[in-house]
Amino acid sequence: MNVAQVLVPTVVQFFADKYSLSISESEITFQTTRKEFEGDLTLIVFPFLKKVKETPEALGKAIGEYLCSHHAQIAKFNVIKGFLNLSFSHRLWIETLIQLAQQENYGVFPSNGEKVMVEYASPNTNKPLHLGHMRNIFLGDSLANILKANGYQVMKVNLVNDRGIHICKSMLAYQKFGKGETPHTTGIKGDHFVGNYYVLFEQENKKATAELFEQYKNIFPDENPETLAEKAAKESPWLLEAQQMLRKWEEGDPSTLQLWRTMNSWVYEGFEATYRKMGVEFDKTYYESQTYLLGKAVVEEGLAKGIFFKKEDGSVWIDLTSEGLDQKLLLRADGTSVYITQDLGTADMKYADFPMQKSIYVVGNEQDYHFKVLKLILQKLGRSYADGIFHLSYGMVELPSGKMKSREGTVVDADDLIEEMVQIARQRTRELGKIDDFDNAQAEALYQMLALGALKYYLLRVDPRKKMLFNPEESIDFQGDTGVYLQYTHAKIAAILRRASLEGISYSLETLRALEQLSQQEIELIELLQFYPQRVKEAAQEYAPSVIASYAYELAKAYSRFYAELSIFNEPDLLRRHFRIELSAQTARVLRAALHLLGIQAPERM
């Protein structure tokens, strides 16, 4: 808080004056006063008691008197135990509102000259997006907005995993059962169309594995069943065929590549549609089929520098045991690359494309170890960008039954969930009947806005690091601490501002200075409005959109109370009426900005 910063030197001066003591600024802690106590800002006096032989009350009182006499902004104070509660003058609060109203880009910091890349989404192209992707995508997209507001130049990238055995599984099932059908002939969205074949593969593979297992049990009756089950899984004809297809792909077999291109293009059409519905977009998309070979040069470099070593079979490793980690494989004996090989190469490529100070990977916490190793290797290789790598490790979205598993069909599909939310928004809005004069397109746009607002807020309000629970039995709320509540608050303010403009109400900010008394509800609102830029900064430092989400909720809640308990247009005092309109306008502005950081749209009516 800026007032706190003004007061710190005075506190230092107090101890110098009264006790000839030099106190360092770090020992002085201010915090906002808790709601249940009178005051705005609290100085904690406990830390000084060791140096000064006083009771907490007496020392608090002495500091309070000193601050009061030196700063006109402090109207009064009280001391409870070791807490010195300071109350600001109403004049100061009024001035605070006027000043923030005058700022063009309130809560947007000027450019800091730094570049940051945010990688998120990163889907596989063998199945449609699900709820886990949604958390990832909304986090990444919101974080990009937050970083922009903090003055960074941001590049949003998507790294699509478009190659590998999982893709071949879909391709193989399609070859066998597809009968030349396409998304267009069947009317199925492309990503779902391909995903269906992936499921089909898994089913067939499971059957074939079970049959093989039975055969092996007859052939090797003495063998441990577990060993036989493993053997059957490895030797299933379906899996062998998929592996064969992957080899053909890597050899560049034209018909395999043709099928691969066709099926991926269907998936991309589907993904694009979903991204569009979500309201997210990327500045650049990387494809692993184009990057997976890049890491080999890095492996050569590491070998030459003696950071990596080669085993007898020709495979390449790095020994991280001195860092408390393990030995890690970097290149297979046959010279083909593994996951981390590609990531090493891709990291270089990213930096060449966009020389950034920070590179953020939005990836689930199941990959913590991988990113620890990746960063460490890049540091050992002396990459200038390595220290700027940050793995935004978010927790999984779990169902009451546990983790979502696409193979077992226990995933919450993104398209389905969005559609379901739109349906609820439609139904609920119609019941309320507040927008009966909207035409169809306007109404549908609103349903989309509400559905996505509810979803995004639901997924972003939780600390990203923590796992979260989604219960498909209970639909996402439209009441209470929800996205819809924030949107509703905005719409209510918008109605106020429409009316003010309709009535031709106008005033200049300067005239508001003449006001002398404020209500508690107004002070609380101004206090929150004043915090906004700090919360924007904090959200970036913590890589946590949840900071913005809870701020937006606090703000909406404070406004709702203000709205319910104080009247605007029935307020007899003209000046006060103007002040409340201005306060409403500023609340709407900040609320809209906060929602924007979360990727949520703010409706004018609902």
Place this chain on the structure above:
RNA sequence: GACCCUAUAGCUCAACUGGAUAGAGCAACUGCCUUCUAAGCAGUAGGUUGCAGGUUCGAUUCCUGCUAGGGUCACCA
């Protein structure tokens, strides 16, 4: 087995990074629409912050040890 997370009200989540009597929402109960949108507001009830120690003026927060759940330790990505 080793390492890394997590544990807060019946449920889902907060707690300004060590500060006051641990807060919201949902669910339950009570009030408030003839006045700016009731998708709202106010209130009641609900807690040994997993357990046991320690550090200090002060611990949900830091340290140690347990317990429970999840994850990783793949020539999968």
